[in-house]
Amino acid sequence: MHDERDIARRILVVDDTESIHNDFRAVLMEPCIDTTALDTAEAAIFGHAASPSKTRTRNRYDLDCVFQGKKALKRVRQALCEKRPYQLAFVDMRMPPGWDGLKTIEEIWRVDPDIQVVICTAHSDYSWDAIVSRLGNSDKLLILKKPFDNVEVEQLAGALTKKWQLARAVEARLNELEQVVSERTQELETTNRQLTREVTERRTAEERFRSFVENVNDIIFCLSVEGGFTYVSPKWPAVLGHEMAEVLGHPLLRFVHQDDVGPCKQMLQAITETGRKEEGLELRMLHRDGDWRWCTLSAAPLKDSAGEVTAIVGIAHDTTRRRQANEELQRTQQELQQILSAATPLCVIDTNYDIRMLNDTFCSLFGLSLGEATGKKCYELMDFSKCHTPQCPIRNVMEAPRVCQYEVSRQNENGEETVCLATATPYFNMDYSAVIGVVVNFVDITARKQAEKEIAEANRKLEQANRELKEMQSQVVQNEKLASIGQLAAGVAHEMNTPVGFVASNFQTLQSYMSKFLKLFELYESLTKAVEDGDRDSRLEYMHEINQSREKMKIDFILGDLEELFSESKEGLERVTDIIQNLRDFSRVDQSEDCHKYDLNEGIKTTLTVARNELKYDVDIDLELSDLPQIACHSGQINQVFLNILVNAAQAIKSQERGEKGHVKIRTHATETHVVCEITDDGPGIPETVLSKVFDPFFTTKPPGKGTGLGLSVSYDIVVTKHKGELIVDSQPEKGTTFIVKLPIQGITPSKGKELPNEEENCAVCR
Amino acid sequence: MKKRTVLFVDDDERVLTSLRRGLIDEPYERLFANSGFRAVGLLLAHTVHVLVTDLRMPDMSGLELLEIAAADYPDVIPLILSGQPTLESAEASSIVQGVHRGAIFTFLAKPWDLDGQLKKAVRQALACHKTCIQEDQEPSTAPAMHT
Known part of the structure; x- marks a missing residue:
């Protein structure tokens, strides 16, 4: 103004x-x-x-x-x-x-x-x-x-x-x-807009919270300071089964397990007194059906403007399932631990070669404590020769997921070696798309290894012994062969020495005869000359001398003896020739390894000739031979069988010292399939206790030096094994023994030649 | 003069005949027997100084004969003429022992050497006989034939 x-x-x-x-x-x-x-x-x-x-x-x-x-x-x-x-x-x-x-x-x-x-x-x-x-x-x-x-x-x-x-x-x-006014209005409008926005936001937020509160799986509640429910979220019925009306207005503690009431009370008290929130109280809450559900309770105070606690809001999370799952997990783990402890030593190795799991037996196997073993790399623990090489089995199993078995050994401080058979098995992730580790299982095979080694050693020794035995046996067989050859040779020699002896003697005598004839011839020459000379005296003298010499030199005897000398000598030579021929027939030395046509009767005769010297002083032989078809066989071997049986019979009879010859009867006949030879003696027979053993190698009843115990066993081998025939013995004590040789007419397939002698030996031994 | 007599025993006649003819000129009586049994008979019937026997013979073997001779005629000098190249142990041991004891004069093997061995051996055996040593007589020229 x-x-x-x-x-x-x-x-x-x-x-x-x-x-x-x-x-x-x-x-x-x-x-x-x-x-x-x-x-x-x-x-x-x-x-x-x-x-x-x-x-x-x-x-x-x-x-x-x-x-x-x-x-x-x-x-x-x-x-x-x-x-x-x-x-x-x-x-x-x-x-x-x-x-x-x-x-x-x-x-x-x-x-x-x-x-x-x-x-x-x-x-x-x-x-x-x-x-x-x-x-x-x-x-x-x-x-x-x-x-x-x-x-x-x-x-x-x-x-x-x-x-x-x-x-x-x-x-x-x-x-x-x-x-x-305008400014104020504007301000108001701004504020208004803001308020409107805030209100909207709050409404949205509230909606959101409400939705959250109502839809969260946990129970959200509000308690009065006295501890009664003023609000519970609608999940309550789902979690604890009660109707809302049964809950609202009722105290929280009414729903809490007796044992948990104390802690719960303390919690609420603490919130009220300190004005701070409390979290994570584990307690049991009553379900309407009477069960108890485990819940985790967290709660916070609501305060008025003066900071006074006016209410408590809280959230209860049902942990029953989690708890059950947890318990299940613990139980499983505990089971697993027990199984692991009881299992053979094993460890689990992941792809970084870290040992993820191992059991007590593993530790004791490797002499480690659990502390030493955990958190180590596998190669730090088991420093095997294959570690860090392309042969690393763990690596191989991870690269090519197959089960792999290998041996590992480890020495402890005392130098004792532990040998294990390790089995590496890959294990996979949930969908089997990748190997995430290897389970290695160990079996302590130290003892087994040792046993194997010992067995191998024992085996080696046995084989050695066996080899030696075989050598010995083959030597024995060889000896037997030599012995029988020697025996045969002795017989044969005797048979031959006699004729050769008298033929040679005769030959020497013939020489002396010849010298006598020459002397006489000289006298006749002188006489002839005297006749030509016409000297009568000297003629008479020569005549006398001739007559004297003729008598002195036994010329008449000689003249009479000459024919006999020649015929006897010839017979002697024939006997030797015969023996040699028979010997060849018997042993078939020239082709003994081959199979050929064979007449059983002839074979018996030949054998008798050869064995004559062995038999003739002890037994008389009766022959009863039927016509037989020829068969294919190793004649030398079959003859040996007959010889064995005949010589045995003769020896048995001789052993009786009965003062007279025994009798052996040889009969042959043919069946549809076989030729059969029965050789029966009237010797002492074979005691029943011994009968079952007569074909066993080295079994003999003869005194030491008289037999090898292989004769009949070799015979059995020849007849049964080599010729697919039968060799049967039948005996009655004090009455005699019969051996029956049956040979298939069809014979045997041609031999394999040179291998046979060896085979013969082996078979003879192995029987 | 006493005749000196040699007895030959063999189961093979051919051996005996060849000896008979081979020894016709020998200065002693020759007796021949083809079995032990006969030999025992001849020993009984004749004074035999030397006995030459085979070993393997039926019924009575050479050894049995030698045992009898040794028991009943201890003065007889025994010789063996055998074709057996090997002797079974029992026989062998008794023969070898006999030879060593002097109970058997010598062992002659078949085939024999008539002139080189047999004749000499028989003559040596006869020379060894105590009666022959005592009565140094001439050999007889007449052969005695016994079969």
Whole structure:
């Protein structure tokens, strides 16, 4: 207000009369007059204590005068532009030739509606009503009747400019207020929008939380400070089975297992007292069906603005299944541990060669403690020769997932070696797409190895012994062969020595005969000469000498003996030839390894010839030979069988010392399939206890040096094994023994030649 | 003068005939027997100084004969003429012992060397006979034939 008091009060005078202009100037631009009355009035009007000032001057006005309406409009516009608007205009009604007063006012208000206007008129050109209808009922319009009083003008000017200023001040204040209101409104709107957004967000959040709270699988609840449920989430029935009504309003502790009530109480108390949340209490809660469910309880306080705990919110998580699963897992692990402990030594190796699992037996096998073994690489633990080589079985099993078995050995500090059979089995991930490790199973085979070694050693020794035995046996067989050959040779030699003896003797005798003949021949020569000479005396002398010599030299005996000498010598030679021929027939020395046609009867005869010397002093042989088909066989071997049987018979009879010859009967006959030879003696027979052993190798009843015990065993081999025949013995003690040799007529397949002798030996031994 | 007599025993007649003819010029009586049994008879009937016998013979073997001779005619000097190249142990040991004891004068093997061995051996045996040593007589020229 005080500031505006200093603003110049601009007044525009519009009048076509110059004098009027001067009048206004005179009135409004006169020096100051006492304005006490005005000040008082002002104080009364504006309500504040008047501050009377004796020095106060009259209002000074900035007065402009124009003659025409248009000019006035121009001035108003200009003033507005200069921000020095006119506050009051005095407008003459009539201003020929230009606009009249009304028109001018209309135009001015159009530009500056705030301007206060006083119409100056000498006569009433327009009625008030007409003016009002033209200009509206405005409080800014006053009418001044001409001729006007100076004071009136001055007061008008003062009042109206004051009014303008006040109006202006009011307007400014209004604008200011409006501004404030507008700003405030804007602020409110912003806040409002924010609130709306927040509300929306909260609503969304709330929705979300509600959904969360209602849909989470855990029970979310709210407790009063007294511990009763004020809210439970709808999962309660699903988890614990109760209806909501059975829960709400009831205390939490009512649903808690007796043993867990204490901790639960403590928890709630702690929350209330400390105002902090508590977490993870494991307790059992009652299910409606009477079971107890394990839950994990967490709870937090709700506080009012004063920080007082007003409620408790909590969440209960059903851990029964987890607990069961956990228990199951523990049980499984415990089982696994037990199984592992009981199992053979094993370890589990992963793809990094780390030992992931091992059992007690593994540790004791390798002399390790569990601590030493865990967390090691397999090759640190089992430093086997194959480690770090392409032969590493673990690596191989992982690369080609197959079960692999190998032997490993390890020495302890005492140098004792442990040998194990390791079985490496790959194990896979869940879908069997990759090998994630190897289970290696060990079996201690040290003892077995040792046993194997011992067995091998024993075996080697046995084989050695066997070889030696075989050698010995073959030697014995060879000896037997040699013995029988020797025996045979002895017999044969005796048979031959005798004829050779007397033939040789005869030959020597023949020589002496010849010398005697030569002597006699000389005498006859001399006699012939004497006859030719006609010397009678000497003729008679020679005759006498011849006769004497003839008698002395037993010439007559010789002449008579010569024929006998030759025939006997010839017989001796024939006997030797015969023996040699028979010997060849018997042994078939020339082709003994081959199979050929054989007449059993002839074989028997040959054998008898050869054995004659062995037999003839002890037994008489009766032959009862039937016609037989020829068979294919090894004749030498078969003859040996007969020889063995016959010689045995002769020896048995001889052993009886009965003082007379025994009898051996040889019968042959043929069946459809076999040729059969029965050799029966009337010897001592074979005791029943011995009968079963007669074919055993080295079995003999003869005194030492008399037999090898192989004869019948070799015979059995020849007949049964080599010729697929039968050799049967039948004996009655004190009555005699019968051997029956049956040979298949079909014979045997041609021999394999050179291998036979060896085979013969082996078979003879092995029987 | 006492005749000196040698008895030859062999179961093979051919041996005996060959000896008979081979020894026709020998200065002693020769007796021949084709079995032990006959030999025992001849020993009984004749004074025999030397006995030459085979070993393997039926009924009575050479050893049996030698035992009888040794028992009943201890003065008879025994010789063996055998074709057996090997002797069974029992026989062998008794023969070898006999030879060593002097109970058997010598062992002649068949085939024999008539002139080189047999004749000499028989003559040596006869020379060893105590009666022959005592009565140093001429050999008889007439052979005695016994069969």
